[in-house]
Amino acid sequence: MKKLLLAFLFAFSIIEFNAQCTEIVGGFGNSPDGESYHINGDVTLTLNTNNTMTLNLASNxxxxxxxxxxxxxxxxxxKSDAVLAQTLIADLNHFEIGLTKATGQQTLTIAIPEEKDITNFDKLFFYCLQFDHFWDLGTFAKFTQNSCSVLAIDTHKIDRITFYPNPAKNKIQVSNIDGVSAEIRIFNVLGKQVFHQSKITEKxxxxSPFKKGIYLVKIDVDGKSKTQKLVVQ
Structure with missing residues (x-):
């Protein structure tokens, strides 16, 4: 029974996330003014854990x-790349990363404006601001919760959610759940679900209907989960 419990707990405690938060920018060569304006070389964007974005321009x-x-x-x-190339930067939803040099390795990091939802952005522009003139643009895969753990729910928020008392007899109370949309399931040691609440509305x-023994409480918040052992006396 002890081995069964440990195996079950391990299976329910695994949380998988893709921690890759760097995207390659490609598809340059969109300047209507000719190849001299085109961007060449390796370009990547990195979403950091402190709500900043880093642009990496390689040595080439x-x-x-x-x-x-x-x-x-x-x-x-x-909008298509052709349309974007003919559009003033001021007329687009954008934010500036910084001034670039014409050649060589460069790293620019900027705080993402609070009013901007990074998951909406998919293009990197190079643009001469002084002359309001388009240079080139590239495309990257949008940062999403599925592709980047930085965008997953705040780990501290789910870590704060717990229940008490434990051991318990008739009732348990869920704490630190205010303002969080969460789902709760309770399983016995055989893996049978004995309780489910799709949205925790009652704390x-x-x-009281549970038999004495050990149970597992699984809490899910926006695709992230935690599992705790519950002892019913």
Whole structure:
């Protein structure tokens, strides 16, 4: 029975996340003014845990020199690259990453504006701000909760959710659940679900029908989960 419990607990405690938060930017070569404006070399974007974005331009990076060529993140909003290339940066949902040099390795990090939802952005613009002139643009896969653990629910939020008393006899109370949309399941040691609440609306759970023994309480919040042992006396 003890081995069965340990195996069951292990199976329910595994949380899988893709921790990869760097995306390759590609598809450059969109300047209507010719190849000299095109971006060449390796370009990546990294979403950091402190709500910042880092643009990495490799040593092979190059483009035509300009007086004020800056990098911007842009939400294409479904527009084609050809249309975007003819659109002023001011008319697009964007935020600036920073001033770039024409060649060589560069790393630029910027705080993501609080009012911007990073999951909407899918284009990287190089744009001469001084002359309001388009340089080139590339495309990257949007950062999502599925592709980047940085965007998953705050781990501290789910870690704070717990229940008491434990051991318990008739009732348990869920704590630190205010303002969090969570789901709770309780399983016996055989893996049978004996309780399920798709949205925790009641903080007090009646466990009086449960037989004495060990149970597992699984709490899910936005795709992330935690499992705790419950002893019913």
């Amino acid at each position: 990076f190059s483009t035509i020199a300009g007086p004020d060529v800056r990098a911007f993140l842009v939400d294409s909003d479904g 007090i759970i009646d466990i």
